[in-house]
Amino acid sequence: MGRAEMAAQKLGCACWLLHLLLIWQLPAAGSMSQLQAGHTSNWAVLVATSKYWYNYRHIANTLSFYRTVKRLGIPDSNIILMLAEDVACNPRSAYPSQVFNDESHQLNVYGTNVEVDYRGYEVTVGNVIRVLTGRHDPAVPRPKR
Numbered sequence: 001m002g003r004a005e006m007a008a009q010k011l012g013c014a015c016w017l018l019h020l021l022l023i024w025q026l027p028a029a030g031s032m033s034q035l036q037a038g039h040t041s042n043w044a045v046l047v048a049t050s051k052y053w054y055n056y057r058h059i060a061n062t063l064s065f066y067r068t069v070k071r072l073g074i075p076d077s078n079i080i081l082m083l084a085e086d087v088a089c090n091p092r093s094a095y096p097s098q099v100f101n102d103e104s105h106q107l108n109v110y111g112t113n114v115e116v117d118y119r120g121y122e123v124t125v126g127n128v129i130r131v132l133t134g135r136h137d138p139a140v141p142r143p144k145r
Contacts, residue, residue: 044069045131047082049123059087060101063109070113080131080144082118117144 046069048062066081088097088110099110118127130136136145 042074043078043080044074045080045082045128047123047128049082049084051085053087053090053092055085056087056099057101059083059085060099060109063099063114064101066114067109067111076115077143079115080118081114081116082123082128082131083116084120084123086119115143 044065046062046065048059050058062081062083066079069079070076087093088099095105095108097110098108100107101109130140131145134145
């Protein structure tokens with residue numbers, strides 16, 4: 001296993017940690033109205049580092065979190081979404097440009113309002129660390145910060 005593969009595997013474990021941190025940062029039920037009323041200081045960083053078709057569920061889970069976070073009122077400008085694999089465009093998919101999180105195929109979590117900030121080879125350990133620490137090159141566009 002090469003160095004890049006080992007780093008990606010470690011980052012895959014970090015993906016679930018980020019999901020747990022996201023859940024921990026969401027407001028309690030009593031302050032949910034504050035979030036829905038336009039509270040904009042909450043941020044979400046969602047990372048799916050898994051690649052290849054057989055890890056479809058990881059991308060579907062991350063997109064489900066994305067949908068939930070948006071439904072709770074956090075705007076796209078405060079969500080950083082990183083997907084290492086675009087399973088919606090995978091030739092193995094029986095449903096092109098769609099991603100489902102269950103076998104019933106009732107809810108397309110990819111949808112039309114998904115704003116992916118980092119995709120494919122842009123999802124690196126360095127970029128995740130830069131996003132979390134806020135240490136970006138001045139040339140990095142605002143939506144990727």
